[in-house]
Amino acid sequence: TGPIFRLENGIQMPGLGFGTFANEGSKGETHKAVVVALNAGYRHLDCAWFYKNEGEVGTGMREFLDANPSVKRSDIFLTTKVWNHLHEPADVEWSIKDSLRQLQTPYVDAFLVHWPIAAEKNADNTVKIGADGKYVINKDLTDNPEPTWRAMEKVYADGLAKSIGVSNWTEKGLKSLLSYAKVKPALNQIEIHPFLPQYELVSYCQSQGIAPVAYSPLGSQDQVPGTGEKVSTNKELNAIAEKKNATLAQVLIAWGLKRGYAVLPKSSNPARIVSNAKLITLTDEEFEAVNKVADKRHSRFVNMKDTFGYNVWPEEA
Numbered sequence: 001t002g003p004i005f006r007l008e009n010g011i012q013m014p015g016l017g018f019g020t021f022a023n024e025g026s027k028g029e030t031h032k033a034v035v036v037a038l039n040a041g042y043r044h045l046d047c048a049w050f051y052k053n054e055g056e057v058g059t060g061m062r063e064f065l066d067a068n069p070s071v072k073r074s075d076i077f078l079t080t081k082v083w084n085h086l087h088e089p090a091d092v093e094w095s096i097k098d099s100l101r102q103l104q105t106p107y108v109d110a111f112l113v114h115w116p117i118a119a120e121k122n123a124d125n126t127v128k129i130g131a132d133g134k135y136v137i138n139k140d141l142t143d144n145p146e147p148t149w150r151a152m153e154k155v156y157a158d159g160l161a162k163s164i165g166v167s168n169w170t171e172k173g174l175k176s177l178l179s180y181a182k183v184k185p186a187l188n189q190i191e192i193h194p195f196l197p198q199y200e201l202v203s204y205c206q207s208q209g210i211a212p213v214a215y216s217p218l219g220s221q222d223q224v225p226g227t228g229e230k231v232s233t234n235k236e237l238n239a240i241a242e243k244k245n246a247t248l249a250q251v252l253i254a255w256g257l258k259r260g261y262a263v264l265p266k267s268s269n270p271a272r273i274v275s276n277a278k279l280i281t282l283t284d285e286e287f288e289a290v291n292k293v294a295d296k297r298h299s300r301f302v303n304m305k306d307t308f309g310y311n312v313w314p315e316e317a
């Protein structure tokens with residue numbers, strides 16, 4: 001279902017993807033959600049080593065493929081990511097192999113550097129947390145991720161990932177990465193919704209042949225600090241959806257696809273997983289009406305500054 005985006009290396013990426021980030025402790029939820037999503041027609045699954053549920057994605061995908069022999073693994077675009085404390089080259093390789101084992105597949109379609117931050121690890125391979133309760137930053141690899149990117153390139157050359165890319169990177173970080181990359185990042189997965197439209201970063205990525213992919217395209221369920229506003233209760237956005245006889249989620253998904261990037265709506269509710277996959281298209285007027293709400297906004301809901309003890313977006317204070 002929906003548009004397919006062609007990455008610079010020729011790999012085809014379905015525009016509608018399913019986000020699998022789930023609360024820890026809700027065992028079995030991801031497995032069920034993945035089966036529902038694949039049955040609903042999603043052919044793009046977004047995963048990460050950090051989500052600690054890749055085993056469930058793997059069993060869900062396996063269950064679906066076994067029950068639907070006409071669908072092949074190669075019909076699904078599967079993404080995973082390497083977490084911050086695994087940026088040393090040997091760890092990058094270990095990370096993707098661990099993800100592949102859990103996902104029960106010999107390759108992923110995209111392997112991303114989850115954050116532009118490298119952290120130290122403990123001897124038992126867990127993240128090193130400092131006395132302040134925050135990640136202990138590996139300054140060298142954060143300031144110069146070239147060795148990490150070389151390891152990503154090796155994973156690509158070895159065929160463990162059909163494409164490699166990044167997540168949460170800024171234009172500045174991408175420019176630096178492009179200066180030494182032998183294999184260019186094929187994608188940059190970032191938070192995008194009407195309260196964080198990212199017009200400049202999206203255009204920059206598109207101008208460089210780096211496909212933007214939107215996480216939290218529905219704008220989370222959180223409030224904007226200070227104003228208490230929520231995307232989900234925004235009057236103008238809801239009026240657009242109501243007039244169209246669609247859900248707000250469907251409008252937001254359509255807005256992202258019309259802007260030319262893939263979207264990763266996430267839900268653990270079967271009815272919402274299914275309805276989000278019923279794609280609609282926006283007229284130019286409807287598209288502009290969403291743009292009008294988005295204009296000049298910049299409210300980020302996903303910001304790990306407090307956890308990392310490091311600000312990826314210093315310009316945002």
Ligand code: A2P
Nearest residue numbers: 216217218219220221247249266267268269272
């Ligand atoms: P739920 O799992 O209960 O459906 P994020 O923006 O961080 O990806 O989070 C998406 C949020 O939007 C989730 O909390 C999800 O909750 C909710 N959601 C997903 N689809 C819909 C929908 N169609 N209508 C309302 N809320 C939705």
